[in-house]
Structure formats: C-alpha cells, structure tokens
Amino acid sequence: MDNQTAILEVDRVAKRFGGLVAVDSVSFDVRPGEILGIIGPNGAGKTTLFGLISGFIAPSSGDVRFDGVSIVGTPPHLLVRRGLVRSFQIVQTFADMTTLDVVATAALVRRPMNEAIDFAAHILARVGLSGKEQLTPKQLSLQDKKLLEVAKCVATEPRLILLDEVMAGLTLAETDAPLAVVRDLNAQGTTIVMIEHVMPVIMRAAHRMIVLNFGAKIAEGTPQEMLSNRAVVEAYFGDHVDA
Ligand SMILES: Nc1ncnc2c1ncn2[C@@H]1O[C@H](COP(=O)(O)OP(=O)(O)OP(=O)(O)O)[C@@H](O)[C@H]1O
Numbered sequence: 001m002d003n004q005t006a007i008l009e010v011d012r013v014a015k016r017f018g019g020l021v022a023v024d025s026v027s028f029d030v031r032p033g034e035i036l037g038i039i040g041p042n043g044a045g046k047t048t049l050f051g052l053i054s055g056f057i058a059p060s061s062g063d064v065r066f067d068g069v070s071i072v073g074t075p076p077h078l079l080v081r082r083g084l085v086r087s088f089q090i091v092q093t094f095a096d097m098t099t100l101d102v103v104a105t106a107a108l109v110r111r112p113m114n115e116a117i118d119f120a121a122h123i124l125a126r127v128g129l130s131g132k133e134q135l136t137p138k139q140l141s142l143q144d145k146k147l148l149e150v151a152k153c154v155a156t157e158p159r160l161i162l163l164d165e166v167m168a169g170l171t172l173a174e175t176d177a178p179l180a181v182v183r184d185l186n187a188q189g190t191t192i193v194m195i196e197h198v199m200p201v202i203m204r205a206a207h208r209m210i211v212l213n214f215g216a217k218i219a220e221g222t223p224q225e226m227l228s229n230r231a232v233v234e235a236y237f238g239d240h241v242d243a
C-alpha cells in the first residue's frame with residue numbers, strides 16, 4: 001500500500017450513474033485517530049462517496065482499502081464487523097422499536113444478547129439521549145434522531161466511523177452537543193470521517209479536510225488552508241458571492 005499508516009485509502013474511486021459522474025477519480029487517505037472533514041456543495045458526490053467506502057455502492061472503477069486490504073465488493077455488514085460503519089443522511093425510522101432496542105440491535109454486532117441492552121443504554125447516555133430509551137424514533141426531534149443515528153454506529157464499536165451530515169438542520173449553538181460527542185468518540189480512539197455542509201461546524205471539528213465539487217476532489221488541507229484556497233472559496237461560496 002502507498003501509505004503504511006493509513007487506516008483507509010481511497011484510490012482513484014469513481015462512480016457513474018448513467019451519464020452522470022457522481023464521484024470522479026477521488027483519492028485520499030484517512031490516518032488513524034484523525035477527524036477528517038468532507039465538504040462540498042449539494043450534489044458534489046459526498047454521500048455517494050460514503051456509499052462507495054462502506055460497501056453500499058459498487059465503484060465503477062478504483063479501489064478502497066481498509067487496513068491495507070481492498071474492501072471493494074465486501075458487503076456492509078461484514079465491514080461493520082471489521083470496524084467500519086457509516087451513518088445515513090436520511091434518518092431511517094423503525095416503526096415499533098424503542099430507541100433502546102434500535103441501539104441494542106446494533107450492539108449485537110460485537111456483544112451477546114445479555115450485554116447488548118445495558119451497553120445500548122450506556123451508548124444512549126454517552127450521546128445525550130438518556131431518558132429517551134423507551135421512545136420510538138418517530139417521537140424524537142430531528143436533533144435527537146441524528147444523535148440516535150450516531151448511537152447506532154457507536155454501538156457497533158467501530159474503529160472508523162463515517163458520519164453523513166449528522167449536524168445538518170441544527171443551529172450553530174445546537175451543534176455544541178453533537179460536536180462534543182464527536183470529539184469524545186475521537187478522544188477514545190475512533191477515527192472519524194464526517195460530511196458537513198456548514199463550514200463553521202466542520203472548521204471547528206476537523207483536523208484535516210477534503211473538498212469535493214462536481215464529484216472531484218478540488219482541495220485537501222487544514223481547515224485554515226481551505227479558507228484561503230481560491231478553488232474552495234469559488235466552489236463553496238461562489239453563489240453567495242454572486243448573489
Ligand atoms: N442512485 C443514484 N442514481 C442516480 N444518480 C444519483 C444516485 N445517487 C446520487 N445520484 C446523483 O449523484 C450526484 C451526487 O449525489 P450525492 O447524494 O452523493 O451528493 P451530496 O454531495 O451528498 O449532496 P447533498 O449535499 O445534497 O447531500 C447528484 O447529482 C445525485 O443526483
């Protein structure tokens with residue numbers, strides 16, 4: 001492998017949907033222990049990229065390596081067992097399950113049934129959902145649904161977690177709690193790749209960032225470097241500047 005220290009290597013990955021190139025030969029590494037942020041305008045290919053990494057979408061070309069081993073063609077549930085899990089941008093609801101059961105089901109990936117419930121309660125507390133164990137996901141606010149989505153991922157005890165806009169729709173003040181959860185997870189040793197749309201949020205969270213536009217990676221660097229990158233400013237703030 002190119003980089004001995006990378007936990008994840010995305011190597012010239014592309015995805016075409018008919019004539020549309022949703023992800024266009026994107027390459028980057030994720031280093032163990034980091035928080036890597038991914039930003040880009042609507043339709044830039046961010047969620048598709050997560051689908052390609054997590055086994056939900058087969059790449060048209062290119063390779064994805066986890067721990068130095070190609071994972072192309074490996075189904076999502078096997079990747080979760082190996083320690084790679086993603087959240088979903090559109091929160092899935094489970095009609096009749098309580099939040100505790102939803103998280104306990106995820107915990108079964110690594111824990112026996114007799115431990116899963118207690119462990120799920122612990123995870124719900126850790127993301128700030130204690131007291132809401134017996135609610136159904138439908139009864140949760142958008143913010144809490146997003147925290148539940150994070151809890152489901154955390155319950156699988158991943159080494160690498162892909163978070164897709166878990167703070168979307170929240171005010172900057174409302175992102176304090178989920179941001180603390182992300183930082184806490186990272187401090188416990190979980191490597192994190194997070195997509196966020198809101199620049200100030202990602203700037204506060206990420207150690208390093210990549211920027212996508214029309215499926216292609218147009219920049220990579222520290223949050224500070226992104227702010228002074230002309231291509232990023234044009235892609236990301238272009239329509240605000242024009243308006
Ligand atoms: N299953 C699919 N079939 C056809 N086109 C798709 C499919 N999934 C995504 N696309 C298209 O691929 C492009 C990238 O979509 P994607 O959802 O990855 O973008 P995104 O960066 O996550 O956007 P957003 O910020 O709105 O979440 C878009 O043009 C989208 O319409």
Ligand SMILES: [Mg+2]
Binds near residue numbers: 048089
């Ligand atoms: Mg998306």
